[in-house]
Amino acid sequence: MPSDVARRGAHRGPKRRGRGWIIFAWAALATGVLVGLGAVGLFAINNSSTFTSTFTGGSTSAADTPTPTPTVVPTVNPAATVTILNGTTTEGLATRAGDQATTDGWSVGAEANASATDIAVSxxxxxxxxxxxxxxxxxxxxxxxxxxxxxxxxxxxxxxxLGADYKDPGNG
Structure with a gap:
């Protein structure tokens, strides 16, 4: 080897042209795939999106449509066992409410004081x-x-x- 050549270390060939763009393209593709998988994962966790299969034609079945809840109508049932409890400090409130219920066709079995006298909502x-x-x-x-x-x-x-909000039938 001639002494005027100033080489040091192992010889490497010249770098190919466009090598930086290939690395950038792979990084962009990996980022896109990860973002897409993250979005699909969030939709699946939140259940805010529905994915339909192209094989089924995207139609919804009858099980997917909600059925309306029937409205319950208030009725008088004289056969029902009724207990009326006074949850206030007002004396005789359960008895007066029981008398009102009996007048309207209810069969009141017991009228008593509740275990607490600080009930707010009847x-x-x-x-x-x-x-x-x-x-x-x-x-x-x-x-x-x-x-x-x-x-x-x-x-x-x-x-x-009966609580503090109850309108006593004996008071008007």
Whole structure:
């Protein structure tokens, strides 16, 4: 080897032209794939998008359409076991409300004081879903108080707990 050549280290061939663009293209493709997978993953997690198959024609089935919930009509059920509890400090409130319910066709089994006297909202409770109409009917009889399904009072069909918002029938 001649001494005037100033080579040092291993000899490498010249770099090919356009090599930087190839690396950029691969990086852009990888970024696009990752962003696409992230978007699909977020849609799947949030369930905010529906993907339809091209094989099924994108039609929706009858199971996808919501069925309307039937409206329960308030009824008077004299066979229902009714308990009325006074959740206030007003003396005789349960008795007066029971008299009003009896006058309107309800069979009131018990009128008593509730375990607490600081109830704010009057509510008719029912455990069995079949008694919802009767609960709404009793609530309407007692002046349009709230109705709720609960397993708290299992001994009776309907339990009305009168609270501070109840309009006493003996006071006007």
């Amino acid at each position: 509510t008719v409770y029912y455990a069995d879903a079949n008694n919802e109409g009767a609960a709404k009917g009793l609530a309407a009889t007692l002046g349009g108080i709230a109705v709720a399904q609960s397993n708290q009072f299992l001994g009776t069909d309907l339990t009305a707990v």
